Amino acid sequence: MAFEEERKIFSSFIRNKNLRHSEQRQQIMDVFLKTERHLSAEELYDIVREKNPSIGYATIYRTLKLLSEAGLCRELQADGRITRYEHLHNRDHHDHLVCTECGKMVEFEIPEIEALQEKIARKNGFVLKNHRWELYGLCSDCTR
Amino acid sequence: MAFEEERKIFSSFIRNKNLRHSEQRQQIMDVFLKTERHLSAEELYDIVREKNPSIGYATIYRTLKLLSEAGLCRELQADGRITRYEHLHNRDHHDHLVCTECGKMVEFEIPEIEALQEKIARKNGFVLKNHRWELYGLCSDCTR
DNA sequence: ATGATAATGATAATTATTATCATTATAAGG
DNA sequence: CCTTATAATGATAATAATTATCATTATCAT
Incomplete structure (x- = not known):
């Protein structure tokens, strides 16, 4: 599945905050890391639900927030209203x-x-x- | 009342688009130009309504959009969700x-x-x- | 003065995101 | 392995900012 390094970063982030691991978060993170373009929460939701149709919007938003805090993703306010997210780890700043x-x-x-x-x-x-x-x-x- | 130059710019903008003058737009523009800080639509609405309590939200938003098109104001997405507006005319870029x-x-x-x-x-x-x-x-x- | 239509204001609708809460899942300790 | 405290989830209600709708009013070229 790759993304070993990102997984490690996320795991220790979770541990440090006394949170728990979850299958859904892992699935969301995998899709997010695998997808190279900037995703909106809605797009991510759609893709993740192809694999796991029971995941809800709230979990998508919660996970994106955690990924941001862990330094693995960055929020972009490209146009106006809608927030997009992009990878942050192992990338030069751009x-x-x-x-x-x-x-x-x-x-x-x-x-x-x-x-x-x-x-x-x-x-x-x-x-x-x-x-x-x-x-x-x-x-x-x-x-x- | 000053802001003669801005008024002229706005007038010819209105004329060019075959729109019409209105008292409400003039009031909104005056308050906007007079206020030096970055205003949100809500803040502008509150101040304008001290002078003219019958003006509605829609007119505030419509006027801000026109002022932007006329080059007299700029939209800022400072924090996240909420849009603020600042003067653009006669200012160095910043x-x-x-x-x-x-x-x-x-x-x-x-x-x-x-x-x-x-x-x-x-x-x-x-x-x-x-x-x-x-x-x-x-x-x-x-x-x- | 008149007629075409732009502008208004009240409010419904929309859109993205967050909060709530009952239920389920995780993981540490015995 | 079982228990237990509590984090996580998913459905959905709530929120907040902005836009659309529409009946009424105002503007302005003629």
Whole structure:
């Protein structure tokens, strides 16, 4: 099944918080890790229920929250209302370029930006925890 | 009452779209422009209703949408669920540093970032239209 | 002044997410 | 292996922000 490392991280996270293991969480986590694109809670729910039709929405949301806390996933507020989730472990930090017409999403990395952000935060007396940098525009398909 | 320039921009925007002037929209716009902080739709609704208690929520949302289209206001998705709006006209472009504990928000400007963003977009075949750059952390009051 | 239609306000509908709670499952200790 | 405390689940109600609907009113070009 792979994802051994992620499983270990999640297991020790669960143990540290005095929580318990569950089959449903494992299934949700497996689907989440296996799927490379950014998923909404609803999409994840649909895919997971193909394997296990008895899983409910609440468990999807609860598990996504735990995965986020464990550092295995990141919430994205791409368009507006709906939250999407992406893998975080074993990935260099990256940001997003989104087409406002077709929704196409490109990831990019600018390593220097990290230091700049730290500097801005520090100058204002903040301890940086997180950030969001999203560029919106029209992709090549949508400009012609 | 000032804000002559903004009024002019909005008037010609309305005219160009073959829409009509309305007293309510003018009141909402005046309050919006007069208030310096980032407002949510609810906050704007409350303030506007002190002057005109008959204005409804729908008109607030409709007017904010028009102001955005006219380039006079920008939508911010600061925390998560709730949208806030800020002035856009006659302001240098700026981004936000937000305290995840108390909600305090600091604006900052990094002029060089604009060119970098353009470059990233162009390299990926995108025409840049907009962006969002938000840093999250703990402010000095919330770290001690 | 009039007529076409844009704008309004009250409220229902929608959408994403969270809370509630009775039932079930987990795992530590005897 | 059995018991037991309690975490986890799933169904569903609740919430919260925003949008749609629609009858009534207001605007403005003629």
